[in-house]
Amino acid sequence: MQSYDYPHFPDYASNFHFALFTNVSNAADLRNRLVQASTMQGEEGEAERQAVDFAFIEATLICSSLHLRSAILNSVLSQSQGTLRTKTVHSEILWNLNPTNNISDAIRRYGVSPSTTSLIVVRIGPPSPPSTIQAQMQEVVSGTLSPISELKNITDWAKVRKYHKIGQKMDKDPIKDTQKAHEIVLSTVAMKSVVV
Template sequence: MEYKFDDFPGRTLHILLFEQVANSKFLLELLQSAKLVPEVALMNAALIPDGFPLLAAAHSALLTQSRGQLRSKTLHSELVLNYAGSKHITESFRRIGVGNDTAYLLLARFDATPDEMHAARALVDGTEVALTELEARADRDLIQKTFKLTAQELQVSSLADAIVFRQAVSAC
């Protein structure tokens, strides 16, 4: 799936979703050693209830980059940091990013060429599934725990809205 950003003409975000990922430990090692080619954001898809909070985090990453104020080393790591709604980079990657045993994975790449998307798909040893799977497969309990969402919040807003609220508060 490709998303375009009206506020950033020519900028795009390509998103792929995988299940039954068998090489997440290898992907994490590549990421940690800065040898992941092409550069991508890798996230635990169980923590993503739909595309809205991901796109909000992506927009924030592009805005931060346009101001020359990235808090992390790359635009893709900034996406993970912004999605986590935290100012702590290491903690954000530990909680939201790919882990040794992540079997349900979201891969995102800014401004990808067709060749880069082909290479990104080849990185993951798993089955690609439609992004429409996100809502049905979101781990509500894990999301609530990770983002410290209360039952009262979820009575008046969706999981996605609550996550975006956390992202907005952390950006202040």
């Protein structure tokens, strides 16, 4: 798991943590749990929402940690300016990752789905010990906690390119081609607040 402290973020959101899980086996259950948690009543509902208060992101659509961090930066900026488009700062990450303006599309594509096997879990919040957060993450996700450097073997570039409408080859050299596609993805996420 990676932990970050951003001194320029407001105190209530100055830290964030993200972890990559591979071989995830409970994606379908997790998705149902999230849907149910959102409608549960009373104290029980509060507790359940606390337990799953993370962003769950389909890891095959994330190109790099900078890609993810750009989406997190945008989400915290919106939260601090009171301009969140979705209900929470965590769901805002999904919205920021998706190139179109449709919220349910964003959740369907970038959120957890029954077929998810690689998952990135994000928590944005006030400073708290990384070990506690990691334990909370492992509580809800059954899978192998993997280093974020594994991401480069997981990214599904064909899908990323499809969602970002990068049809043509950007360069003859395959490495440069991917680099340029990555740059388009990064810029698209960073300028999410600008309607293209």
